[in-house]
Amino acid sequence: MKGICVRSEINPLKKVLLHRPGKELLNLTPDRLPELLFDDIPFLKVAQQEHDAFAQILRDNGTEVVYLEDLMTDVLNLHPELVEPFLYQWLFEGNIKTKRWQDKLYDYLVNNFKGKALVEKTMEGITLKEMGGASAYSLQDLIAPADDLIVDPMPNLYFTRDPFASVGTGVFLHKMRFPTRCRETIYADYIFKYHPDFEGLITRYYDRDFHANIEGGDVLNLTEDTLAIGISQRTSPDAIEIAARNLFTDPNAKIRTVLAFDIPACRAFMHLDTVFTQIDVDKYTVHPAILGPLTVYEITPGKDDPADLQIKRVDSDLEHILEKYTHVDKVHLIYCGGDDLIAAAREQWNDGSNTLCIAPGKIVVYQRNDVTNPILRDAGITVLEMPSAELSRGRGGPRCMSMPLIRAE
Template identity: 60%
Template sequence: MPINVTSEIKPLKKVLLHRPGRELLNLTPDTLEELLFDDIPFLEDAQKEHDNFAKVLRENGVEVVYLEDLMAETLDQNPDLRPQFIKQFIEEGGISTSKYKRVLFDFFDAIKDNKELVLKTMEGVNLKELNVDKANSLVDLVSETSVMVLAPMPNLYFTRDPFASVGNGVVLNKMYSKTRNRETIYADYIFKYHKDYKGQVEFLYDRKNPDHIEGGDVLNLNDKVLAVGISQRTEADAISRLAKNIFYKSGSKIRTILAFDIPESRAFMHLDTVFTQIDYDKFTVHPAILGTLRVFEITPSDDEDEVNIKEMEDTLEHILEKYLERDIELILCGGGDEIVAAREQWNDGSNTLCVKPGTIVVYKRNTVTNKILKEKGLNVIEIHGAELVRGRGGPRCMSMPLARED
């Protein structure tokens, strides 16, 4: 199967990345909040850091594929889809006037190379790039030429979020912010029409559903147990809908979903920013969530309109031990020191990518947490991420596994 992910730690065989592109050049101080950034990364260095990340993965036996390449290949293989894709992208970009729909369609359609087209949709379009007749248009006459007609998508290098690989299927997400909603268009086309995926991928969630869910909140504990965070960006209603789809409408083997209720905050935006598995029996965890974390067990009901939900009255270690059937050790970010943990969690000290059991990719800057992980016997692969981290995401956020070994 082209998608096969039943674990967070089994040897990683294939992963989807997006190399940061010119979309970062369209970030400005005035648009940071809207575009979910805290600062503006330096593109040249961000690309060098990301290229090194990809190099490290390849050196560890992982096949790296890029979102922009798969989408371009999809259009190359299906030329009739190109007009449909352009029109859909323009409409979902919030363009409502027939004039701008026409102008933007002509602008994109004039780009003959499909990869160049895909990259341009990611980059965004400003008014000065378009051949617009401003006569009789008050909006055009008073608008600055630098105004973005279609907003950029700078969060795309966090490929973890638009969808999640679960077993042999994908959870195609409805994103928390309208800024990121268009990101899921690419995966929708790839999994429906790319020759390597068409007809072989089960959709466990639909991007058109009303409830928000993002991939950073989805963790595969094993082939029968899925963990999903109730967070700033994933709603409880979405988890209930996902559970019903998995239990009653799919071929998935998952029979239990654990819903982790974490505090809603920018720092804890997803479950994987505070909690990741790094070995058979080890997890990293941000100590600040331990006192407030609630875990709910969701299982199938006799009524397919309902699910059984039970709050787990136990410690996180015991809950994980029950479902993984082994002793579990929680390794505290920053060693549990309140100041160090807050600083290093902000820089994604708990957001690790496991490439095989006990081998993890982390940001080098989280020195205290990394030292502890090494002392615990982990093989810690450190990468630089001074620019990448400005988007508030670590190695797990920047990668979507497509296949892990069984």
């Protein structure tokens, strides 16, 4: 299956992009956790076992699983002339601005790593110790400890939802909010340009060099013509306007309404999909803290010029907003943690609301949310539990760890 086609959050999932956690997690240290957006250090061996179980659940339910590292390896194998520009771009965006260091690191990479190992090494990062310790390249090098990182790892890569978003038959390729995640979008950029599964097939409605921040956890395909985007800690109103304008001016795009949900700008409510996700035609998992009056902005194309956005504030509750825009008579909101506010806060922190729907009424969830999961089953949902002791330390659930590429129409 080639290209991208995603017009729903719940239609049967046919093809999905994952990244199996790698040695980038081994370069997490306690003093760097806030900067690298982690609260704890996952145990890599167990995290990989959990991730493999996640991938197997998807395969067992008819989903083709492809991996970011494999697609990027395909690109470099098919186009060896891209290795040099890719690595120099990766180094430059990794804050290696000194030409001598760029050349030294480039030589180290191409002389010691080939194929998939090279791609994985760029995800892992490089320490000064690997390069022989301190050298006279700069004063910083002379005073830095030998195990200092020259190029940072990308430990958030296993959350493949965020660097881009599948919207219809196109994508938003994102400008990430925090510096530690900005390089993650390089891989998708090359894959969409040069991989035979995507080359020439993908329209970009947002691109990584645009000025405003947007991330994939804030983008939900509610219907084939309605998109929900969170105004959050990591997605700005400017980005939503740009994306909406580009969608509305493309005659091939079906999206004609963008709903901008204003949610609290904090880590606990990091993205829109950490507070609610769709799990069936009329059912949603919801964090109770967002219930009550919501501020949502309806964005539609202008009558004479689609680029002349029409923006209208909508003050209502979540049920009525979802009923109106998804054309369902009655929606059922299933509370993360039920009516226990302590359980709700705990299980939302462990992504009890961040479910991956693989078919209407069938979802993948973290096993650890043992208050929310029985509530979902009681509501008639088929709940597929995955182990989650280590993966959950990264603060992202099954939806965060997956980027749908193709859902059934």
